[in-house]
Amino acid sequence: MTETMLARRERLMGPNVPTFYDEPVHIVRGEGVWLWDADGKRYLDCYNNVPHVGHCHPKVVEAISRQASTLNTHTRYLHGGILDYIDRLTGMIGHDLTQMILVCTGSEANDIALRMAQAMTGKIGIIATDNTYHGNTLATSHLSTRRPPIGGYPAHVRLVPAPDTVRPIGGTLEGQAQAFADSIAQAIRELEDTGIGFSGMMLCPAFANEGLPALEPGFFDPAEKVIRDAGGLILCDEVQPGFGRLGSHLWGHERLGFTPDVVTVGKPMANGHPVAGVLARPDIMSAFRTAFGYFNTFGGNPVSCVAAMATLDVLEEEGLQQDALETGAYALDRLKAIEHPLKAEARGLGLFFGLEFVLDDGSPATDFAAQVVEEMRRRGVLLNRIGRHMNTLKMRPPLPFNREHADLAIDTLEEALKVVPHE
Ligand code: PMP
Numbered sequence: 001m002t003e004t005m006l007a008r009r010e011r012l013m014g015p016n017v018p019t020f021y022d023e024p025v026h027i028v029r030g031e032g033v034w035l036w037d038a039d040g041k042r043y044l045d046c047y048n049n050v051p052h053v054g055h056c057h058p059k060v061v062e063a064i065s066r067q068a069s070t071l072n073t074h075t076r077y078l079h080g081g082i083l084d085y086i087d088r089l090t091g092m093i094g095h096d097l098t099q100m101i102l103v104c105t106g107s108e109a110n111d112i113a114l115r116m117a118q119a120m121t122g123k124i125g126i127i128a129t130d131n132t133y134h135g136n137t138l139a140t141s142h143l144s145t146r147r148p149p150i151g152g153y154p155a156h157v158r159l160v161p162a163p164d165t166v167r168p169i170g171g172t173l174e175g176q177a178q179a180f181a182d183s184i185a186q187a188i189r190e191l192e193d194t195g196i197g198f199s200g201m202m203l204c205p206a207f208a209n210e211g212l213p214a215l216e217p218g219f220f221d222p223a224e225k226v227i228r229d230a231g232g233l234i235l236c237d238e239v240q241p242g243f244g245r246l247g248s249h250l251w252g253h254e255r256l257g258f259t260p261d262v263v264t265v266g267k268p269m270a271n272g273h274p275v276a277g278v279l280a281r282p283d284i285m286s287a288f289r290t291a292f293g294y295f296n297t298f299g300g301n302p303v304s305c306v307a308a309m310a311t312l313d314v315l316e317e318e319g320l321q322q323d324a325l326e327t328g329a330y331a332l333d334r335l336k337a338i339e340h341p342l343k344a345e346a347r348g349l350g351l352f353f354g355l356e357f358v359l360d361d362g363s364p365a366t367d368f369a370a371q372v373v374e375e376m377r378r379r380g381v382l383l384n385r386i387g388r389h390m391n392t393l394k395m396r397p398p399l400p401f402n403r404e405h406a407d408l409a410i411d412t413l414e415e416a417l418k419v420v421p422h423e
Contacts, residue, residue, distance in 0.1 A: 032400050046397045082102060085300075103296050112294065114140070116284050120283075199232060211354060211386050220256045244315055356391060357391050
């Protein structure tokens with residue numbers, strides 16, 4: 001079955017279409033934190049952040065179906081849904097980010113954020129980390145470092161070393177925040193020396209794709225100062241950490257404690273319906289709209305808005321951020337208690353965890369981590385890997401993930417770690 005479907009995908013979609021696992025899973029149904037494949041096998045979903053309030057949450061499904069059977073249009077008619085949503089979300093973010101554009105993907109949102117920085121500064125130089133992902137448009141793909149662009153990175157893009165708590169930049173954990181700021185300062189000097197100029201920095205405030213390093217609040221302070229002193233904008237990509245996943249805070253930047261000029265949101269925002277957005281101060285929004293104008297056929301359509309609104313309703317009504325905090329702390333304690341010769345670090349923020357493995361000589365245990373992921377899949381638990389060397393297990397379940405789910409996942413992990421060879 002899977003074989004046939006894989007072959008058909010290649011015939012119809014072309015080669016190299018990403019799938020997870022040696023034997024990709026053919027999922028046919030989801031509910032809460034559970035997924036079922038075509039053979040009826042049930043999996044505990046420890047990976048997907050898109051179904052934020054749980055797969056197929058009835059309240060979100062009902063909202064979508066009600067609105068879809070009433071009206072869905074492109075976005076050039078007047079419609080209250082988009083206004084109500086923006087009113088509500090801007091009230092949840094602060095920093096005078098009182099205006100918003102709704103789009104369909106995080107990539108589009110980040111593309112707009114980059115252009116906002118250009119419109120405000122009149123410059124195009126942009127900084128990101130050297131081990132990240134901000135999207136698949138041409139501009140954002142230059143800040144997505146898994147595959148270098150054809151022709152190399154454009155001169156206006158500077159990539160600085162990503163923070164890392166197993167191999168800190170500059171060699172020490174204590175010095176890492178300053179080392180990060182220094183590399184940003186150096187990149188800004190280079191952009192200015194070449195006459196390109198500096199428009200801003202885009203970053204994920206949990207450095208999620210970088211490997212979710214265990215950084216203390218305040219880590220970004222020295223970098224924030226460097227960027228501000230140079231007149232650049234801070235473009236904060238909350239596509240992964242946003243909407244309460246971190247438990248302690250609704251947004252990743254709140255946890256680190258810095259002030260963004262622009263925030264982008266996406267993935268979990270509408271529980272699987274394709275909705276994303278860019279929040280900005282009015283001065284930035286006006287500079288952007290004046291310089292570029294903007295229209296997005298589907299962005300903020302009536303169905304998208306009710307899906308996003310219902311997701312916020314469930315988040316609040318079911319207290320899921322608080323659950324993320326409590327279950328997250330419980331699960332992190334258990335991950336920290338795991339004993340294994342290759343374990344380097346267990347880290348986590350709310351319901352987002354990284355478990356890093358290194359070999360005896362300190363090199364990344366990439367193959368080992370890959371095998372653990374496969375073994376977990378065989379045992380009915382879906383997770384994956386992150387980080388520069390993909391040697392960190394990544395767990396980022398839907399928020400209704402409770403203690404029993406955490407116990408099941410971690411008991412299974414302990415069993416898997418016993419059988420995957422490590423010598
Ligand atoms: N930013 C970050 C941090 C992401 O992880 C992703 C997707 N993985 C994106 C942006 C792009 O979002 P989308 O796939 O919705 O375009």
